[in-house]
Amino acid sequence: xxxxxxxxxxxxxxxxxxxxxxxxxxxxxxxxxxxxxxxxxxxxxxxxxxxxxxxxxxxxxxxxxxxxxxxxxxxxxxxxxxxxxxxxxxxxxxxxxxxxxxxxxxxxxxxxxxxxxxxxxxxxxxxxxxxxxxxxxxxxxxxxxxxxxxxxxxxxxxxxxxxxxxxxxxxxxxxxxxxxxxxxxxxxxxxxxxxxxxxxxxxxxxxxxxxxxxxxxxxxxxxxxxxxxxxxxxxxxxxxxxxxxxxxxxxxxxxxxxxxxxxxxxxxxxxxxxx
Amino acid sequence: xxxxxxxxxxxxxxxxxxxxxxxxxxxxxxxxxxxxxxxxxxxxxxxxxxxxxxxxxxxxxxxxxxxxxxxxxxxxxxxxxxxxxxxxxxxxxxxxxxxxxxxxxxxxxxxxxxxxxxxxxxxxxxxxxxxxxxxxxxxxxxxxxxxxxxxxxxxxxxxxxxxxxxxxxxxxxxxxxxxxxxxxxxxxxxxxxxxxxxxxxxxxxxxxxxxxxxxxxxxxxxxxxxxxxxxxxxxxxxxxxxxxxxxxxxxxxxxxxxxxxxxxxxxxxxxxxxxxxxxxxxxxxxxxxxxxxxxxxxxxxxxxxxxxxxxxxxxxxxxxxxxx
Amino acid sequence: xxxxxxxxxxxxxxxxxxxxxxxxxxxxxxxxxxxxxxxxxxxxxxxxxxxxxxxxxxxxxxxxxxxxxxxxxxxxxxxxxxxxxxxxxxxxxxxxxxxxxxxxxxxxxxxxxxxxxxxxxxxxxxxxxxxxxxxxxxxxxxxxxxxxxxxxxxxxxxxxxxxxxxxxxxxxxxxxxxxxxxxxxxxxxxxxxxxxxxxxxxxxxxxxxxxxxxxxxxxxxxxxxxxxxxxxxxxxxxxxxxxxxxxxxxxxxx
Numbered sequence: 001x002x003x004x005x006x007x008x009x010x011x012x013x014x015x016x017x018x019x020x021x022x023x024x025x026x027x028x029x030x031x032x033x034x035x036x037x038x039x040x041x042x043x044x045x046x047x048x049x050x051x052x053x054x055x056x057x058x059x060x061x062x063x064x065x066x067x068x069x070x071x072x073x074x075x076x077x078x079x080x081x082x083x084x085x086x087x088x089x090x091x092x093x094x095x096x097x098x099x100x101x102x103x104x105x106x107x108x109x110x111x112x113x114x115x116x117x118x119x120x121x122x123x124x125x126x127x128x129x130x131x132x133x134x135x136x137x138x139x140x141x142x143x144x145x146x147x148x149x150x151x152x153x154x155x156x157x158x159x160x161x162x163x164x165x166x167x168x169x170x171x172x173x174x175x176x177x178x179x180x181x182x183x184x185x186x187x188x189x190x191x192x193x194x195x196x197x198x199x200x201x202x203x204x205x206x207x208x209x210x211x212x213x214x215x216x217x218x219x220x221x222x223x224x225x226x227x228x229x230x231x232x233x234x235x236x237x238x239x240x241x242x243x244x245x246x247x248x249x250x251x252x253x254x255x256x257x258x259x260x261x262x263x264x265x266x267x268x269x270x271x272x273x274x275x
Numbered sequence: 276x277x278x279x280x281x282x283x284x285x286x287x288x289x290x291x292x293x294x295x296x297x298x299x300x301x302x303x304x305x306x307x308x309x310x311x312x313x314x315x316x317x318x319x320x321x322x323x324x325x326x327x328x329x330x331x332x333x334x335x336x337x338x339x340x341x342x343x344x345x346x347x348x349x350x351x352x353x354x355x356x357x358x359x360x361x362x363x364x365x366x367x368x369x370x371x372x373x374x375x376x377x378x379x380x381x382x383x384x385x386x387x388x389x390x391x392x393x394x395x396x397x398x399x400x401x402x403x404x405x406x407x408x409x410x411x412x413x414x415x416x417x418x419x420x421x422x423x424x425x426x427x428x429x430x431x432x433x434x435x436x437x438x439x440x441x442x443x444x445x446x447x448x449x450x451x452x453x454x455x456x457x458x459x460x461x462x463x464x465x466x467x468x469x470x471x472x473x474x475x476x477x478x479x480x481x482x483x484x485x486x487x488x489x490x491x492x493x494x495x496x497x498x499x500x501x502x503x504x505x506x507x508x509x510x511x512x513x514x515x516x517x518x519x520x521x522x523x524x525x526x527x528x529x530x531x532x533x534x535x536x537x538x539x540x541x542x543x544x545x546x547x548x549x550x551x552x553x554x555x556x557x558x559x560x561x562x563x564x565x566x567x568x569x570x571x572x573x574x575x576x577x578x579x580x581x582x583x584x585x586x587x588x589x590x591x592x593x594x595x596x597x598x599x
Numbered sequence: 600x601x602x603x604x605x606x607x608x609x610x611x612x613x614x615x616x617x618x619x620x621x622x623x624x625x626x627x628x629x630x631x632x633x634x635x636x637x638x639x640x641x642x643x644x645x646x647x648x649x650x651x652x653x654x655x656x657x658x659x660x661x662x663x664x665x666x667x668x669x670x671x672x673x674x675x676x677x678x679x680x681x682x683x684x685x686x687x688x689x690x691x692x693x694x695x696x697x698x699x700x701x702x703x704x705x706x707x708x709x710x711x712x713x714x715x716x717x718x719x720x721x722x723x724x725x726x727x728x729x730x731x732x733x734x735x736x737x738x739x740x741x742x743x744x745x746x747x748x749x750x751x752x753x754x755x756x757x758x759x760x761x762x763x764x765x766x767x768x769x770x771x772x773x774x775x776x777x778x779x780x781x782x783x784x785x786x787x788x789x790x791x792x793x794x795x796x797x798x799x800x801x802x803x804x805x806x807x808x809x810x811x812x813x814x815x816x817x818x819x820x821x822x823x824x825x826x827x828x829x830x831x832x833x834x835x836x837x838x839x840x841x842x843x844x845x846x847x848x849x850x851x852x853x
Contacts, residue, residue: 163693163694164688164689164693164694167649167654167686167694168686168688168694168695168707168753168756169707170654171652171654171684171686171708172681172682172685172710172760173681173682173708173710174707175711178710178711183696183698183699186696186699187696187697317775317776317778318746318775430641432640460639460642460802462842462846463640464846465846487776488776490805527777528776530780531776531780532776532780533779533780533803533805533808538809540808540809540810540811540828541787541809541810544780544784544809546777546780546781546784547777550745
């Protein structure tokens with residue numbers, strides 16, 4: 001069996017580059033920011049971009065770039081935690097759903113029900129029920145990722161389960177759990193990774209939406225959505241205040257989507273759309 | 276007899292970094308109108324690549340050189356549009372796996388008619404009528420399967436018959452069968468092959484059959500071409516080949532075949548040691564030298580050329596097998 | 600011979616009402632012998648293979664390996680006997696987990712058998728050697744091997760638990776003739792050396808004729824003819840057997 005030359009993956013590189021552009025400064029903010037992100041300096045409010053303040057200052061004289069760095073980190077951590085939660089709950093349930101019989105079917109019908117709700121609405125409902133807070137927001141965003149992970153895990157598991165090496169493992173006397181953990185999970189790892197990356201894009205958007213609505217992480221923690229909400233009135237006199245956080249959200253979503261597509265092409269060419 | 280297909284110095288080259296390797300190296304043969312040629316060899320010898328090169332469906336990154344002349348026109352020199360017009364119309368191909376080669380969502384009648392409409396420009400009614408006649412001819416009359424049947428309703432042998440109908444639809448001059456029918460059990464395989472042989476004879480089509488099964492070769496093909504590691508190592512009329520193999524590789528293949536040889540049950544089968552060298556690991560000398568029991572020092576510096584070894588029998592070996 | 604190694608009787612398998620693929624199939628395999636099961640597509644041979652391997656509970660009938668019911672209630676006895684009943688599959692690309700190294704694949708039947716790591720490694724080395732693969736094969740992934748070598752890995756996996764019986768479902772039909780001969784030689788050699796019994800299921804009469812001591816002809820879910828290989832092929836009585844023999848391609852007489 002001969003393979004043609006491996007195709008290039010421009011979207012993989014573009015995605016990595018865009019995400020690095022946004023996430024490296026965000027990670028850096030954990031140890032260093034140009035200015036303390038919460039430092040109020042009314043004397044220097046609403047400054048235009050300069051070498052000192054690359055993105056200018058906000059109505060309280062806080063450095064916009066510093067605040068964005070921290071906000072991106074906060075939002076990113078919340079999203080990552082939410083995806084982890086979605087995966088940790090959704091993947092085992094999805095594998096359970098691949099089991100033959102009515103049990104698996106029931107699990108999947110519940111997942112369908114979950115998918116029927118619009119994500120942001122689900123999240124808003126959950127936050128309304130549990131009150132705001134970081135944990136609530138993580139649960140809210142994670143919750144609507146559970147059914148998505150379930151479906152992907154189940155679909156992947158079903159296609160792996162009918163292959164001969166599963167039959168061989170059964171002939172070898174291995175139990176169900178061992179087969180799921182040692183054979184099925186590693187073989188669907190690639191598609192789960194792709195799913196996680198694509199889900200991250202939606203999570204970033206949801207996080208921004210929730211904190212914009214005031215349902216996200218509580219003040220004074222800066223988050224992308226909150227900065228947008230706080231400064232939206234300034235769109236005409238200081239447009240950068242609104243454009244910058246918006247651009248960061250857009251870049252996060254774009255980067256995740258490109259990376260996810262690229263990973264899919266790279267890891268599993270059979271999943272790629274036909275060109 | 277007039278020559279239909281003439282392949283001359285056909286090479287297929289792939290690149291990896293700065294290195295080049297040949298999947299096929301200066302392969303040549305001719306096939307006359309209504310002739311049958313079997314191409315044999317292990318996997319990795321370039322048999323399927325040869326088929327793809329003839330029909331013009333080479334994967335990206337494989338560069339072809341040499342000439343593939345069909346009725347005197349060099350297909351390799353044609354632009355893609357003109358090439359597409361020969362595909363199905365002049366050269367057709369049946370594939371190994373009938374499950375994958377058929378569209379599972381389309382009724383078989385429509386799949387047979389598709390080529391008629393696309394290549395011959397027939398109207399729907401006329402194409403449908405011809406499709407029905409073709410399905411009849413390949414042994415799928417209305418009682419067995421209607422043109423509205425979907426492929427999954429058919430058995431493996433029946434699907435293979437549909438593929439034959441599709442390939443024959445435009446009455447091509449050359450039919451290529453790549454490991455055709457090897458997915459079928461032997462009873463069905465024999466029936467489908469008999470049908471294929473009959474149709475080829477009836478319509479004066481030329482048949483190029485790629486196979487690793489020497490039994491099939493003997494049944495269907497008048498001439499044989501043995502490919503090894505991308506090179507033609509022996510070419511002869513099938514009967515001559517069965518009477519006497521000259522190339523040690525051909526001899527080895529015959530030795531391990533349960534259909535060509537006469538080995539006593541339960542005894543050790545002769546084998547060819549080692550395996551086909553991959554394209555990037557082929558040396559300058561005879562490509563079989565590493566596995567050959569008759570290798571001599573003069574096999575190593577350069578490739579032995581094909582030379583005559585009998586009437587219409589050519590072999591590329593400096594120390595051919597001699598049977599007395 | 601007292602009790603046969605494997606004993607199946609009254610096996611029925613159906614996919615829904617009216618779609619019965621096996622009608623009361625029975626067979627026995629004695630220690631050290633090869634039973635060849637020959638049948639065309641749709642004869643039910645794949646379903647039979649899965650039932651004999653212990654992968655698919657039959658709708659009726661019983662399979663006993665060394666007197667233990669493969670689908671019975673005594674799970675502990677079955678687990679203890681499992682390594683001795685092994686299988687080799689048709690597709691050497693599908694039967695090895697692409698994500699695992701060969702050493703781990705081969706060791707799989709030993710998992711849960713109470714062997715320590717060193718003892719397992721020792722057995723894996725022995726099994727790889729038995730199928731003529733180099734010991735460093737254990738550290739590589741299946742994609743580094745050719746089809747024939749993969750089938751050797753699959754056979755090593757079947758051997759590692761010192762089986763008494765290996766069910767081989769079309770073990771060579773995906774291989775080139777030259778490789779096919781190597782794998783068949785290997786199976787014959789292992790049988791002579793280790794006293795293995797095989798159930799050799801194939802559509803290829805040439806291969807079955809070469810391997811089997813006894814032959815059963817499966818046709819439309821029933822065994823229509825069975826007996827000594829030479830007798831069945833020498834003087835076939837059932838039309839299905841005669842049909843198979845006629846379809847066998849033969850060399851033109853020289």
